[in-house]
Each structure stands twice: as structure tokens, then as C-alpha cells.
Amino acid sequence: MKCPECKQPMLERAFEGRNGTRVTIDVCQECGGLWFDTHESLRLSPTGTLQLFRAVYGQRGSYHPRRSGTLSCPRGDEKLALVHDMAHGHRFQYSRCPQQHGHFITFFQFLREKGLARELNPKEQAELRKHVDTLLCSDCGEPVRLANMTTCARCRAPLSLLDPACVETTIRGAQQPGDSRRDVAPEVAARLLMANQGTKQFRPNASAHAQATAPVIILPSEQVSTKSETLDLIATGGELLVHALELLNLIF
Incomplete structure (x- = not known):
């Protein structure tokens, strides 16, 4: 599927989840954006979080999204809604599909969500x-x-x-x-x-x-x-x- 931010193809990558599971996440190698289906982000283990960091950052030191304005769900035509949230004492934001298909988050905001930044x-x-x-x-x-x-x-x-x-x-x-x-x-x-x-x-x-x-x-x-x-x-x-x-x- 295409990245909601830069419209480039996203790659499916598998990372370690909690309790011995695997979590498949769509990763944009162009802008570093991440698409999580419902609850996928919560299912990542600490190891999976570091694996994702290595997979994204290791390919290209820093990613700066193009900020294309209104984003659309890659699994439908719905407009993504901007959501402000907090985790680990850090505020972060992401764009969520109103039909519960998932959400899009930039690499930087993902690091804030996980408390790494x-x-x-x-x-x-x-x-x-x-x-x-x-x-x-x-x-x-x-x-x-x-x-x-x-x-x-x-x-x-x-x-x-x-x-x-x-x-x-x-x-x-x-x-x-x-x-x-x-x-x-x-x-x-x-x-x-x-x-x-x-x-x-x-x-x-x-x-x-x-x-x-x-x-x-x-x-x-x-x-x-x-x-x-x-x-x-x-x-x-x-x-x-x-x-x-x-x-x-x-x-x-």
C-alpha cells in the first residue's frame, strides 16, 4: 500500500511482539512513516521497538516527512483524523482512520510515543x-x-x-x-x-x-x-x- 504522507510504497516488516508473537508493520522507506493496524503498536515488545528503530533509522539517518496536508487512509478513502495522546509522560500525535483500520505516525512521533525521545x-x-x-x-x-x-x-x-x-x-x-x-x-x-x-x-x-x-x-x-x-x-x-x-x- 502507499504511504499516507509521501504516497510512496510501504513495505511490510515483521518485528518481535510480546509473548513470542510477531507483529507486521508497514514501513515507508522514503519518509520513515509507519502504519499500524489496530493495536499493533501496543503489541511490540522492547526488542521489537529496537528492531523497528534499527530498520527505519539504519536505512537512512533521519527522515523528514513532506507534510502533504490532509492524509487519507491507505486501506480506504477515509480522511485520517489528527489525534493528540500521551504515553510514558510524553505527548505525541498521530493520524487515525475513523473506520478503525489503523493509524499513521511519523518516526519522530513514534519515538515520543515509546518514551525514547x-x-x-x-x-x-x-x-x-x-x-x-x-x-x-x-x-x-x-x-x-x-x-x-x-x-x-x-x-x-x-x-x-x-x-x-x-x-x-x-x-x-x-x-x-x-x-x-x-x-x-x-x-x-x-x-x-x-x-x-x-x-x-x-x-x-x-x-x-x-x-x-x-x-x-x-x-x-x-x-x-x-x-x-x-x-x-x-x-x-x-x-x-x-x-x-x-x-x-x-x-x-
């Missing part, structure tokens, strides 16, 4: 402004000036990053007891990757306890002049997550 807090925004002038909206690709904006003017998506704490929880949920390949803690692997790639990190709090627990925002190499660059924080964090999963030999 969260909004930057004010302290993080202030610290980030010291290093970067402009971010790319992780949902539509629109430039966002950090000096006076905290949401995208085009699609209203908030400035967000992959939350290391939530990613770690998801990875731990995907780990299987007794598998020696998975003895390395995922946060250790991520830190090794950051060091090996020469990346720079900052934390919003200065205390030793806060530095031990605060989320890490990943910036490019110190050799790069970030003030002149435009960054997509989700894409930047995604690169490290993909490498960490490969280093752990986890699920792939």
Missing part, C-alpha cells in the same frame, strides 16, 4: 545555545533558531533528544538472561562509543551526583564548529544508539 528542558536549552545556533526539527526538517524558539514553527514539534535513560530501559527490557553476549551494560557501551568518536557531551547540572544521573546530550566532534552547523539531535543520538546495539550484538 523527550523534550529539552530549559537548562538543556540554555546550555545548548552556547554551542549551537540552529537545530533541524526532528519531525519535518525545518530549521529552528534556538535564540527565540523552542518548537518548530512549521509543525509545532518540540525540540527533543533521545533520552539515554529511556533508551537504557528499553535495551535492558530487550536483553535475555544468561546470554553472555549481553553482559556489557548498554550505558557503558554508549560511553565508549562517545569517547572513540571524539564526541562532546554536556550536562545541565554541575553537582557530582547530578552529573552521574543526568541525561547526556551528544554534540559533534570538538573539531567541528557547531555554531555554524545545523543539527538534528534525534539523528545525532540515533547514530550512537545504532552503534551501541551493534557493539552489544543485541537483537541483530
Whole structure:
């Protein structure tokens, strides 16, 4: 079937579901959009969530939908209705078929639904402004000036990053007891990757306890002049997550 967003063909991909089941999801390789039939998203296991992340992100670092306006159900002619929802303490949105055929969600909104991406807090925004002038909206690709904006003017998506704490929880949920390949803690692997790639990190709090627990925002190499660059924080964090999963030999 065709993607409701960009009208390109969607591919059926099978991922691990809960209780040993398999969940087949339609994935757009052009814009990264996802079509879930009824309750398919809820049936994904933590491993299935990471598999889907790898399948979508691994093909093309970041996806920015074309924002074609009104979307239609790929299984009929019904107009999809925009729905605002909340999960894991994060607001997200998707477009639902009124005939209950399913719903369409962008890759970015899917990450928010699963709690893997969260909004930057004010302290993080202030610290980030010291290093970067402009971010790319992780949902539509629109430039966002950090000096006076905290949401995208085009699609209203908030400035967000992959939350290391939530990613770690998801990875731990995907780990299987007794598998020696998975003895390395995922946060250790991520830190090794950051060091090996020469990346720079900052934390919003200065205390030793806060530095031990605060989320890490990943910036490019110190050799790069970030003030002149435009960054997509989700894409930047995604690169490290993909490498960490490969280093752990986890699920792939």
C-alpha cells in the first residue's frame, strides 16, 4: 500500500511482539512513516521497538516527512483524523482512520510515543545555545533558531533528544538472561562509543551526583564548529544508539 504522507510504497516488516508473537508493520522507506493496524503498536515488545528503530533509522539517518496536508487512509478513502495522546509522560500525535483500520505516525512521533525521545528542558536549552545556533526539527526538517524558539514553527514539534535513560530501559527490557553476549551494560557501551568518536557531551547540572544521573546530550566532534552547523539531535543520538546495539550484538 502507499504511504499516507509521501504516497510512496510501504513495505511490510515483521518485528518481535510480546509473548513470542510477531507483529507486521508497514514501513515507508522514503519518509520513515509507519502504519499500524489496530493495536499493533501496543503489541511490540522492547526488542521489537529496537528492531523497528534499527530498520527505519539504519536505512537512512533521519527522515523528514513532506507534510502533504490532509492524509487519507491507505486501506480506504477515509480522511485520517489528527489525534493528540500521551504515553510514558510524553505527548505525541498521530493520524487515525475513523473506520478503525489503523493509524499513521511519523518516526519522530513514534519515538515520543515509546518514551525514547523527550523534550529539552530549559537548562538543556540554555546550555545548548552556547554551542549551537540552529537545530533541524526532528519531525519535518525545518530549521529552528534556538535564540527565540523552542518548537518548530512549521509543525509545532518540540525540540527533543533521545533520552539515554529511556533508551537504557528499553535495551535492558530487550536483553535475555544468561546470554553472555549481553553482559556489557548498554550505558557503558554508549560511553565508549562517545569517547572513540571524539564526541562532546554536556550536562545541565554541575553537582557530582547530578552529573552521574543526568541525561547526556551528544554534540559533534570538538573539531567541528557547531555554531555554524545545523543539527538534528534525534539523528545525532540515533547514530550512537545504532552503534551501541551493534557493539552489544543485541537483537541483530
